[in-house]
Amino acid sequence: MIHPMVRRAAAAKLGEFAKVVEPEALKNVVIPMFTNLAGDEQDSVRLLAVEACVAIASLLSKTEDKELHVIPTLKTACDDKSWRVRYMVAEKFTELQKALGPDLTKNELVNVFQSLLKDNEAEVRSMSAQQIKDFAEALPSSSRETVVMNNILPCVKDLVNDTNQHVKTALASVIMGLAPIVGKDITIEHLLPLFLAQLKDDCAEVRLNIISNLESVNKVIGIQQLSQSLLPAITELAEDTKWRVRLAINEYMPLLAEQLGVQFFDDRLNALCQAWLVDHVFAVREAATNNLKRLVAIFGSNWARASVLPKIVQMSNDQNYLHRMTCLFCINVLAEVCEPQLVEENMLPIVFQMATDTVPNVRFNVCKSIHIICNVLKNSSGGSGSKLSAAQLNQMKTVLEKLGEDPDVDVRFFAAEALQAPGIAEASRT
Secondary structure, eight states, X not given: OOOHHHHHHHHHHHHHHHTTSOHHHIIIIIHHHHHHHHTOSOHHHHHHHHHHHHHHHHHOOSHHHHHHHTHHHHHHHHTOSSHHHHHHXXXXXXXXXXXXXXXXXIIIIHHHHHHHHTOSSHHHXXXXXXXXXXHHHTSOTTTHHHHIIIIIHHHHHHXXXXXXXXXXXXXXXXXXXXXXXHOHHHIIIIIHHHHHHHHTOSOHHHHHHHHHTHHHHHHXXXXXXXXXXXXXXXXXXXXXXXXXXHHHHHHHHHHHHHHHOHHHIIIIIHHHHHHHTTOSSHHHHHHHHHHHHHHHHHHOHHHIIIIIHHHHHHHHXXXXXXXXXXXXXXXXXXXXXXXXXXXXXXXXXHHHHGGGOSSHHHHHHHHHHHHHHHHHHHHOOSSTXXXXXXXXXXXXXXXXXXXXXXXXXXXXXXXXXXXXXTTTTTOOOO
């Protein structure tokens, strides 16, 4: 009996060997070896034989030969008692599909693929789910819609409710790709309810994968239909009573903004983002603040001037000191991405105005904001208003010196720190 390690080595190289032998030797020598290795008692040998299966199938030119020599072994591997062998079949499935051709795919592989999607092992179902889009794309165009509707879609509906989150995550990464394959009507009738279910899934990775691929669905059904179906669910999640859910949707907003465009974002989503800036949970407010930086990077400074600045002005006068602090946090992040002129003319005066706030926490954050703005503006280059003038530096220094005499020790500390900033320290009032 040949040692298992030798058999494993033979199985690993069988595909390469098959490519260099004569056609006659392929049938008379290699295929019998392949059949024996595919039925080996060691699963580590059998799974390597699956890789050889791809090479052998691609070398056989006649459909009858493929059906005779490859399909029986493939079906046996699909029902193998070892999940690792079945996993290998799932991993190599689209390669096998290409090697076996459209006729065998339609007549044989569809049922095999269904079996893998319904496998008892979550690892096998997860790997099979990842192949759904590519498998559907490679189906013969004449039978693609029928196969997807009758064979693939029922399995997809089961996988949406799978008990294993890795399976659902794998499915969510490819399910949106089915929309261009099946077209608008089927997407609206059959796929949208599945997208909606995954968008509300407890697992954050599932939700992220759905939101990350909205663009592919948008191209098929249009923004109007998308807004009527999936966007209400996003809005619902954005206002969820659980702050972690709000936080999760919050973090996806820049991604949605990039996919859906400025007009749609302003009409449907901007109000949500601004509401998060005054959320009662700090983590949500912080995420919303950081999102502003990414949104301005996408939409530009003019959008910030028109859509964000009014909210900042409003928060600067809010009765809740936490909201006034959030106003300063917003200015800090926006200073890094907005045009210097916008920061100098519109944001810096708000910071100066808040230097007389009644709450010490706001006043010492004013010191921090001045420090940040000074560093950003003095390091900016080119463009209008790109350098701080002596008058601006003097005004910063005047405000900080006044705060340096504040009754609160923390305010005095941060004022003294900001006064040491390059530019402010050298400024001399005239």
